[in-house]
Amino acid sequence: MRATEAFIPTLREIPAEADTISHQLLLRAGMLRKVAAGIYSILPLGHRVLLKIERIVREEMNRAGGIELLMPIIQPAEIWQQSGRWDVYGPEMFRLKDRHERGFCLGPTHEELITDLVGQEIKSYRQLPLLLYQIQNKYRDERRPRFGLLRGREFIMKDLYSFDIDEQGLEISYGKMYTAYSRIFDRCGLSIRVVEADPGAIGGGDTHEFMVMADTGEAEIIFCTACDYAADIEKAPCPVDGQPAAIEKQPLxxxxxxxxxxxxxxxxxxxxxxxxxxxxxxxxxxxxxxxxxxxxxxxxxxxxxxxxxxxxxxxxxxxxxxxxxxxxxxxxxxxxxxxxxxxxxxxxxxxxxxxxxxxxxxxxxxxxxxxxxxxxxxxxxxDFRVAREGDACPKCGQPVQLRRGIEVGQLFKLGTKYSKVLGATILDEGGKEVPMVMGCYGIGVTRTLAAAVEQGHDKDGIIWPYSIAPYEVVVIPVSQRDALQTNLAEALYQQLFASGIDAIYDNRAERTGVKFKDADLIGYPVRVVINDGSVVDRLVEVKWRNTGNVEKIPYADLCTYLRSKLVSNN
RNA sequence: CGGGGUGUAGCGCAGUUUGGUAGCGCGCUUGGUUUGGGACCAAGAGGCCGGGAGUUCAAAUCUCCCCACCCCGACCA
Missing domain, CATH: 3.90.960.10 (YbaK/aminoacyl-tRNA synthetase-associated domain)
Structure with a gap:
């Protein structure tokens, strides 16, 4: 991509509507624009990041045996009435009617549809286990959308639903997802903490949340200073205190x-x-x-x-x-x-x-x-109290700490909650009709994008992990009017592109300072600068966004060098 | 949903107290000078002052109603 052909409207000033870092930087870097409260357009640069995250998610879901499908955003009221959630969901659900006055909603999630679908089609235990997933828009009419992409009303989620014969099967599916999630967030370059959480209204047994540690996070996490224990504060148990105080009872x-x-x-x-x-x-x-x-x-x-x-x-x-x-x-x-x-x-x-x-x-x-x-x-x-910093760890007794995190993924064991009410049953080995045992596993894709910015930024802008950066390398000639420099820049850009590196050539007629500022703001991991000396001594300057390190590299070796560095650091 | 705040050019803001022809910075256009960290000079374009109703000779400014957005709280697969 050449910058003159791109659509990257960067902003110098911080829009007044944003006060979370990720929101500010995504707006300023020209990746995001607001359409209404909690509803955004994702501009080409942001879209590239999204596609890279989705690609990693797909690869890992597929590796774990998942199969992708698509389901509608518009869902009929009846199926939600059947599961009982039409009423439970309340005003959080976007509801609408068609011209025949039939009730519909914009799907906040897809348990009902998938359970119904699988229940219709799968009749035998021989056809299980089944792991189906979708990556698509979901809708929740939040009372208070905020923090930009971190809590929107329209967002992209990956949801995988597992269908098993029994609890043992569910355990295996759950374990596959746990592994897959660890790989996904690792590949996305995010530092994650897995915590025990409360199952909430979705019901079911065990649940784990994958948290990106960040001060702007909405979730509060209790974790042990000594062992590996970590839990959402909503769930974190408080150990019973030892001794009753040996004090004489005074008269009332x-x-x-x-x-x-x-x-x-x-x-x-x-x-x-x-x-x-x-x-x-x-x-x-x-x-x-x-x-x-x-x-x-x-x-x-x-x-x-x-x-x-x-x-x-x-x-x-x-x-x-x-x-x-x-x-x-x-x-x-x-x-x-x-x-x-x-x-x-x-x-x-x-x-x-x-x-x-x-x-x-x-x-x-x-x-x-x-x-x-x-x-x-x-x-x-x-135990009816909220855990707090300094309480004893329920696992090892050492004091716990409190930190904030952004929930980017969650694993649920649904059990038979939905399969029972929606009649998703199979015949087991003995010919008996039993409800399928389900799990559901979500990743907030748009939220992950924002969380990556919350975790990776400095005063100058975003610092993307290599794996999800919109472009890996930006090429900047110091003078856009020096044909020797621009020819070299164009040639290097072409070579990078041909060697499979995501490169962008900033060929705008801007001053160098503007290009540098934009490059830092957008957060390209690598900046390649060509100056008048480059043509003579055949060296280009390579600057790494995350470390700030600058190196001189013979331009003949540039592609090989960058490819090895970018891959080995992913 | 409760409390608070803000709506004026693409972005950031002043002007509202005390009514009198719409301002500043950035960005944008044109010309010139510049060119390794958001250049400089000059000339321009760009506004239903969130919307509606009212008061007034006259409303961005005063009154009432509505809407949107933001913040705090409550809520949140």
Whole structure:
């Protein structure tokens, strides 16, 4: 490609709409433009990156035995109604009607379609296992799209769905994908951390997330400083603390605490640490009142609560609900004397909290010296809190750390959740009809592109890994008006191209400084500069974007040299 | 969905308080001088001031309604 024939609209200034690095740089480097909130055009340069990522994904999916297919973006409502997710998905789903008033949606995912398809066509255990995948657009009407490509409403995903006879088969398929994913992100030049995660609404058993470590990531990851343990904070278990405090129980005492609604206010007013306060959170779990007790310095992990209760919806009770369902005035709730129909869940730490402070269920009053057993009962103790830095690793007991990450891939064991409701059954060896055992494995392709920029950039622009750079080499003559230089540049560009290296010749009538700035911004891994000396001494300058190293190379050896370096470093 | 903010040239912004003929920088066009890290001089082009309604002799500026976008929170296969 010659720059004069290309479409690479770079920007000098940072568009005001972007404040994440990847978003800013992709806009500035002329790879991305916004069409609407969370919806983007990917310009030719960005598209090349996307194609390279997709190619790696395809190669590894195929290597693992996957077969590619295409499914529609527009999906009929009926199949979603059949799986029950038409209602569960809520406003996240783009819905539309055709001229006959039939309901459709823009597919947020494809479990329903693929399960239906495979269920229709596959009847015998002899035809399994089957690994089918697609790379295509998916749609989610996010409440708040943000961070450019990291959280859009339209995005490209690779999804592979595995169909097996039984759990053992699923294990094998899952393992293949785990290996494939490791290879994919490795080949994309990304540094990845695999974490245990919560299965969430998609359901099923084990799940792993592939995270690109980056401060801008939305996911919080707990990982051990000593061993290889890592988990999404949504899931990260908190080990039970050892000993109950050997403190004598003091008599229960009712105190006036005017205007103290938050834990901080109560603790400050009474002059005690927040961890002495018994925090109570009131929820409606599928409409039923549930109270969760937790130490004042901790946060409730609502996912753990939801999973414990097997609830579809868990929401914080608002003031009306608190009055109607809990029979309480707002702000001063506590476990002592709660109505019996309210289920009380308590985090493990609460059991050891002696002589705590809790709301008295009447305005402006708290109890001191509240103790479990004597003063209140609970429905169940379990792990209901959010892990935090410094907690003990559940695997080895050493302190854990908290870092942020971008989820670029996730593996799920779906089991028979979808095959059962959609009737995707096979006859097993004994002639018995059984549901297929499924797994699903996603990679956010557009998100991976953005994550690569989050991970690879400096003050001057993007630093692409060689394997997914839009072009591997840019050729720049110092003078665009010196025919000796431009002839050499053109010749070298042709040679690079012919030898299979992705090269671009910046032949624009721009000053050298502009070309250098653009080259750094766009992030070509290699910059080849030709000056008036090059023609005489037959040397060109090779500058590496990632290290900044500059070398003089005989131009006769350029192709061979670059090819060996680019390949060996991938 | 709750809270906050911003909409003025392709991009970044001033002008709005106190109503009076639309500005700056970058980019773009033409000519000239330059040419190893976003050059310089000169001359130009480019605006429904987000949209609608109102107040006024007069509205980018005041009032009301709507829309879009951004940020924080909640939410998120």
């Amino acid at each position: 005492e009712r105190v006036r605490t005017p205007g103290t609604r938050t834990v901080e206010e109560v603790a400050k007013y009474l002059g005690i640490p927040a961890m002495q306060v018994l925090k109570i959170m009131l929820y409606l779990a599928d409409g039923e009142p549930v109270a969760v007790l937790i130490r004042g310095d901790r946060s409730v992990n609502e996912i753990k609560v939801q999973n414990y209760l097997q609830a579809i919806r868990l929401e914080i009770a608002n003031a009306e609900d608190v009055a109607a369902k809990f029979g309480l005035p707002p702000g001063f709730a506590g476990p002592v004397g709660l109505q019996s129909q309210v289920r009380v869940l308590a985090d493990n730490e609460v059991r050891h909290l002696a002589n705590g402070v809790a709301g008295a269920n009447e305005p402006d009053h708290h109890y001191r010296n509240v103790n479990y057993g004597r003063d209140y009962q609970v429905y169940a103790f379990d």
